[in-house]
Amino acid sequence: MKNVLVTGGSGKAGRAVCRDLVAHGYDVLNVDVQPSADPVCPFYKVDLADLGQVMDAMQWTGGKDHPFRKFRSPDAVVHFAAVPAPDLVPEEVAFRNNVTSTYNVFDAAIRAGVKRVVWASSETTLGLPLSPQNPPAYAPIDEDHPMRPESAYALSKDLGEEMARQMQRWNPETSFIGLRLSNVMEPKDYARFAGWQDDPHVREWNLWGYIDARDCAQAVRKALEVDFSGADHFIIANADTVMNADSAELMRRIFPDVPLRKSLSGTETLLSIDKARRVLGYEPEHSWRPGK
Numbered sequence: 001m002k003n004v005l006v007t008g009g010s011g012k013a014g015r016a017v018c019r020d021l022v023a024h025g026y027d028v029l030n031v032d033v034q035p036s037a038d039p040v041c042p043f044y045k046v047d048l049a050d051l052g053q054v055m056d057a058m059q060w061t062g063g064k065d066h067p068f069r070k071f072r073s074p075d076a077v078v079h080f081a082a083v084p085a086p087d088l089v090p091e092e093v094a095f096r097n098n099v100t101s102t103y104n105v106f107d108a109a110i111r112a113g114v115k116r117v118v119w120a121s122s123e124t125t126l127g128l129p130l131s132p133q134n135p136p137a138y139a140p141i142d143e144d145h146p147m148r149p150e151s152a153y154a155l156s157k158d159l160g161e162e163m164a165r166q167m168q169r170w171n172p173e174t175s176f177i178g179l180r181l182s183n184v185m186e187p188k189d190y191a192r193f194a195g196w197q198d199d200p201h202v203r204e205w206n207l208w209g210y211i212d213a214r215d216c217a218q219a220v221r222k223a224l225e226v227d228f229s230g231a232d233h234f235i236i237a238n239a240d241t242v243m244n245a246d247s248a249e250l251m252r253r254i255f256p257d258v259p260l261r262k263s264l265s266g267t268e269t270l271l272s273i274d275k276a277r278r279v280l281g282y283e284p285e286h287s288w289r290p291g292k
């Protein structure tokens with residue numbers, strides 16, 4: 001898994017992924033429609049909604065001394081490009097971009113003989129935005145929780161997971177690991193967290209979860225390196241919530257009727273990362289809390 005093609009490497013999470021992979025000795029190609037503001041690797045401008053362009057990126061046929069040549073058939077693909085949330089663009093635009101891009105990247109990767117695809121699904125597939133009127137079935141939410149996409153964006157990720165399952169069944173040699181990312185945060189975002197503490201409703205929509213971009217990158221690297229076959233999906237969050245209040249207290253106040261499936265310790269995450277820990281060896285190393 002030496003040569004890794006990363007889609008969306010110019011974005012918030014993708015930049016952290018490229019940086020982490022380069023730091024760990026990978027050769028990385030960033031494939032995006034726009035260049036990165038923090039370039040750490042070569043960039044190839046591609047609209048992933050166009051299969052021809054994706055095939056070209058995945059099977060480079062240019063000059064033999066060109067630096068992209070080593071990505072002619074990348075060893076692995078990290079697919080992070082997407083419209084990254086609901087309500088940024090019209091629903092149909094997000095849906096078309098994300099579903100078409102994901103199909104194209106999965107299809108081109110299979111055609112190029114890529115053995116591992118790691119890609120960004122989303123916590124939104126699990127029923128977000130949650131509220132007292134739209135509570136989770138239980139907490140902590142884990143991968144067995146019912147899929148309840150509530151937007152075209154979340155539906156595009158749900159369908160991405162189905163595409164991964166079916167395309168992997170057609171092509172057993174290629175394995176797919178989908179990361180249901182919580183809300184991605186860079187260290188500079190942590191300045192906003194103090195303002196959320198007085199009103200637990202502000203961040204109830206995702207059970208007060210977050211994922212540090214650097215831990216997200218760690219999860220990607222672990223998913224590239226793990227011995228695995230098939231298509232599966234993992235919730236990726238940090239080990240704690242965005243709140244100072246204890247998680248059990250937050251659940252009692254905002255979701256009193258939601259069953260708790262375990263006794264909660266302090267500010268531990270309500271988006272379970274047990275499966276990611278167990279299968280991928282993922283272990284968050286960062287926290288928004290000072291000194292961690």
Ligand SMILES: NC(=O)c1ccc[n+]([C@@H]2O[C@H](COP(=O)([O-])OP(=O)(O)OC[C@H]3O[C@@H](n4cnc5c(N)ncnc54)[C@H](O)[C@@H]3O)[C@@H](O)[C@H]2O)c1
Pocket residue numbers: 007008009010011012013014031032033034046047048049079080081082083084085097101120121122123180181182183184185
């Ligand atoms: N940001 C979050 O809180 C969050 C939470 C859960 C999941 N995710 C998922 O993680 C991934 C990365 O999110 P992000 O926050 O870094 O988003 P971002 O918007 O910062 O980056 C996405 C990148 O994808 C590129 N892109 C989009 N469509 C493209 C296309 N058709 N062709 C080529 N490039 C294209 C954009 O140019 C951009 O650089 C996305 O798949 C998103 O859905 C993000």
